[in-house]
Amino acid sequence: MAHGWLSLTGRDLGALTGLSRAADAAPEPIQAEYDCIVIGAGAGGGIVACLMAEAGHRTLLVERGSHVAPDPDGGDHLRNQRLSLYGVNAGPSLAENPRVDATGSAPRTVLATDGAWNNNASCVGGGTRVYGAQAWRFHPKDFRMASEYGVPDGSSLADWPITYGDLAPHYERVEWELGVAGDTSSYGYTGSGSRGYPMPPFPVTGSGVPLARGAASLGWETLPPPMLMNTIPYGGRNACIHCRHCVGFPCPVDAKNGVHSTMIPRGLATGLLQLATGAVVREIVTDGKGEVTGVALLEEAYTGANLRSVRARTVVVAAGAIETARLLLNSRSSMHPDGLGNASGHVGRNLQGHYYPSARGLMEEPCWDGVGPGPCIATCRFNHGNPGVIGGAMLCNDFIELPIIFWRNGLPPDVPRWGIENKRWMRENYRRTLQVTGPVQEIPSPNARVELDGSVRDRWGIPVARLSGRTHPETVKTAAAIWERCCEWLRASGASRIWGGPPGLGLSGGQHQAGTCRMGRDPRSSVTDSFGRVHGHQNLFIADASLHVTNGGFNPVLTVMAMAFRIGGFVAAL
Amino acid sequence: MLTPSELSTLRAFMDCLIPADDWPSAWRNGVGQYLMRQFAGPLRHMLPAYRSALAELDAESVARFSCPFADCGSERQLELLVAIAAGEACPETRNLLPAAASHAAEGYYADPGNGGNPEMTSWRMVGYLLPGEISAP
Ligand SMILES: Cc1cc2nc3c(=O)[nH]c(=O)nc-3n(C[C@H](O)[C@H](O)[C@H](O)COP(=O)(O)OP(=O)(O)OC[C@H]3O[C@@H](n4cnc5c(N)ncnc54)[C@H](O)[C@@H]3O)c2cc1C
Ligand code: SF4
Numbered sequence: 001m002a003h004g005w006l007s008l009t010g011r012d013l014g015a016l017t018g019l020s021r022a023a024d025a026a027p028e029p030i031q032a033e034y035d036c037i038v039i040g041a042g043a044g045g046g047i048v049a050c051l052m053a054e055a056g057h058r059t060l061l062v063e064r065g066s067h068v069a070p071d072p073d074g075g076d077h078l079r080n081q082r083l084s085l086y087g088v089n090a091g092p093s094l095a096e097n098p099r100v101d102a103t104g105s106a107p108r109t110v111l112a113t114d115g116a117w118n119n120n121a122s123c124v125g126g127g128t129r130v131y132g133a134q135a136w137r138f139h140p141k142d143f144r145m146a147s148e149y150g151v152p153d154g155s156s157l158a159d160w161p162i163t164y165g166d167l168a169p170h171y172e173r174v175e176w177e178l179g180v181a182g183d184t185s186s187y188g189y190t191g192s193g194s195r196g197y198p199m200p201p202f203p204v205t206g207s208g209v210p211l212a213r214g215a216a217s218l219g220w221e222t223l224p225p226p227m228l229m230n231t232i233p234y235g236g237r238n239a240c241i242h243c244r245h246c247v248g249f250p251c252p253v254d255a256k257n258g259v260h261s262t263m264i265p266r267g268l269a270t271g272l273l274q275l276a277t278g279a280v281v282r283e284i285v286t287d288g289k290g291e292v293t294g295v296a297l298l299e300e301a302y303t304g305a306n307l308r309s310v311r312a313r314t315v316v317v318a319a320g321a322i323e324t325a326r327l328l329l330n331s332r333s334s335m336h337p338d339g340l341g342n343a344s345g346h347v348g349r350n351l352q353g354h355y356y357p358s359a360r361g362l363m364e365e366p367c368w369d370g371v372g373p374g375p376c377i378a379t380c381r382f383n384h385g386n387p388g389v390i391g392g393a394m395l396c397n398d399f400i401e402l403p404i405i406f407w408r409n410g411l412p413p414d415v416p417r418w419g420i421e422n423k424r425w426m427r428e429n430y431r432r433t434l435q436v437t438g439p440v441q442e443i444p445s446p447n448a449r450v451e452l453d454g455s456v457r458d459r460w461g462i463p464v465a466r467l468s469g470r471t472h473p474e475t476v477k478t479a480a481a482i483w484e485r486c487c488e489w490l491r492a493s494g495a496s497r498i499w500g501g502p503p504g505l506g507l508s509g510g511q512h513q514a515g516t517c518r519m520g521r522d523p524r525s526s527v528t529d530s531f532g533r534v535h536g537h538q539n540l541f542i543a544d545a546s547l548h549v550t551n552g553g554f555n556p557v558l559t560v561m562a563m564a565f566r567i568g569g570f571v572a573a574l
Numbered sequence: 575m576l577t578p579s580e581l582s583t584l585r586a587f588m589d590c591l592i593p594a595d596d597w598p599s600a601w602r603n604g605v606g607q608y609l610m611r612q613f614a615g616p617l618r619h620m621l622p623a624y625r626s627a628l629a630e631l632d633a634e635s636v637a638r639f640s641c642p643f644a645d646c647g648s649e650r651q652l653e654l655l656v657a658i659a660a661g662e663a664c665p666e667t668r669n670l671l672p673a674a675a676s677h678a679a680e681g682y683y684a685d686p687g688n689g690g691n692p693e694m695t696s697w698r699m700v701g702y703l704l705p706g707e708i709s710a711p
Contacts, residue, residue: 073685073687074685075685076685076687076688077683077684077685077688078680078684078685078688085680086612086615086616087616244702366701368701369704370701370702370703370704402684402702403683403684403696403697403700403702404679404680404683404684406700407679407683408676408679417672417675417676418590418591418592418671418674418675418678419590419591419593419652419655420593420595422592422675423592423593423595423597424595426683426696426699426700427597427699427700430700430701430702431700431701
């Protein structure tokens with residue numbers, strides 16, 4: 001059955017869709033040698049690969065997933081990157097890629113449909129293929145958390161080896177070269193000299209109206225969340241048509257600016273970049289002196305394990321915070337018995353994501369107007385300066401929630417889960433519920449870890465990631481304080497009742513996973529230097545969220561991308 | 575997969591979880607179709623649990639009302655389910671309740687591509703599709 005409800009927008013989706021661009025051409029054979037190999041075609045890897053090719057280096061971009069096309073019917077509400085009950089829409093393939101959840105008393109083997117797997121995505125574009133595309137710069141203080149707050153017992157809170165100022169020009173490149181819609185007039189903390197954004201922000205929609213009123217009554221300044229999306233045609237791509245399933249799905253009209261639609265096509269256009277999909281890097285190869293010479297990869301991963309080695313002068317790892325750590329740990333040799341870059345035992349430690357306290361409020365009148373993507377009003381007032389806690393979070397309303405996600409997550413605790421009262425609640429309140437939420441800056445713990453599992457292997461026989469430990473208790477404290485602010489905002493906006501609750505102590509990684517290969521000045525307490533170069537290796541770099549020393553009180557991708565521009569520029573000039 | 579009598583018990587069970595009002599009940603909005611697909615796929619492992627719950631429901635209904643669950647009328651069905659939820663009867667059905675409520679909601683509120691919610695009826699009911707937005711078949 002063709003649902004075709006998207007065509008209700010009155011636009012010809014056939015003409016607008018990016019489907020043809022995503023079609024796989026016959027794969028070019030992988031050569032024996034390149035100037036550079038980049039592992040992972042996600043936020044970090046897609047950018048570095050493009051910059052390397054543009055600088056004249058023959059570059060191979062290896063991606064274990066495949067291209068993902070948007071679903072003309074809108075998408076599967078039970079198998080997407082936001083509700084993965086029975087499958088995922090942007091990878092990884094399930095049974096082939098188990099992980100071990102060792103956070104409880106008995107370790108369990110889990111697939112990517114289980115929250116404990118901590119999935120982001122695994123496809124061309126990585127997380128950016130299906131992300132929500134909020135495009136926040138970190139706060140200047142986010143780069144110096146230890147100096148600002150001190151180091152709580154048992155935590156590994158530390159300063160970055162770079163400042164906000166080091167990253168500012170690279171943030172600006174992401175904003176202009178990929179395309180961000182936003183409004184800098186109220187973006188106070190980024191400092192002066194900013195060029196602004198290339199596109200106007202998304203409008204305040206139905207749910208934003210009461211929240212704007214509420215914030216004004218509290219004296220809180222607000223701004224539209226910056227988005228890596230086109231509000232007007234930009235970069236040869238379409239403007240957003242305001243559909244209702246943005247987060248977790250590929251964009252039906254190619255208005256979402258991920259690396260799959262911007263930097264990777266730009267790199268391919270040079271003729272020097274080759275993208276190999278369905279290829280899994282098994283390990284990074286070193287010679288007898290312990291120097292990196294290339295990678296060992298499994299080509300045509302889905303038809304059989306054809307292991308081969310490919311040489312390169314430079315190797316850049318950008319496989320996402322969990323898989324990058326796993327890959328380094330799996331790259332063992334007599335010179336590197338504990339894995340590459342792991343001489344000081346830091347690879348895989350400090351896994352962090354974001355705690356996401358969320359509060360919901362019931363409004364007198366419906367405020368939902370169906371205008372996607374959804375987040376339209378934010379405040380950065382509580383990123384720092386919250387009494388008695390470390391750090392904080394940006395707060396904003398969330399993406400349009402699918403009805404089934406609302407059923408699972410949106411009902412107050414006292415509404416029965418079945419029966420006429422449940423149905424009445426869905427009927428009357430889906431359009432009257434507001435949600436305010438925020439990514440709480442985690443206080444890292446060295447015990448929140450990615451290790452290798454001794455017994456469980458993936459389909460190709462490679463030891464899988466084993467996740468263990470918890471965030472630091474200070475994270476829970478900050479989350480509780482931020483949850484209070486969410487409630488305060490809803491109350492001031494006229495909510496008659498409020499529910500939700502701050503999360504308890506646990507491990508967090510998931511879509512915002514970061515921190516497992518921190519950069520730093522001291523090789524004894526970090527994995528790479530400030531350009532992502534792995535300590536002790538001239539030609540091995542990391543360029544993904546693994547590098548984050550702390551993960552900010554903001555969604556992380558703009559920082560992953562800005563870092564990739566900084567690192568890519570550095571490596572390309574070597 | 576299920577016998578006709580199991581099917582009618584399942585239908586009555588699902589319609590208790592999402593009853594009709596001026597919008598259709600679970601079964602009328604495709605939850606049966608959804609479940610049949612899931613029982614042949616990812617929820618295959620749940621079939622035995624459903625089967626024993628359905629048998630238990632019928633036995634209890636016969637014991638209480640001298641009538642199988644599907645035929646005893648919505649008031650009695652509801653009365654029995656409330657007793658079950660309170661832990662007073664049918665332990666297997668009680669164990670299944672949270673999962674069954676979730677499956678009913680998945681069929682009812684998810685996209686038609688999954689077998690349920692054929693005309694996106696529930697989306698119009700909650701307002702995910704606004705009045706006037708009717709699917710182009
Ligand atoms: C639904 C969703 C919503 C999100 N919303 C936002 C948002 O609004 N704002 C925001 O800032 N962030 C958001 N994120 C998070 C954002 O996408 C991530 O922060 C970002 O993608 C991380 O970039 P990365 O380069 O570290 O890793 P990734 O983008 O995950 O890329 C890693 C890639 O490496 C590949 N890979 C892994 N191992 C191997 C191997 N051995 N061989 C070959 N390839 C390999 C993977 O398949 C993957 O494609 C969202 C993510 C999701 C999934
Ligand atoms: S809301 Fe806009 S950017 Fe998001 S998927 Fe829909 S059309 Fe694309």
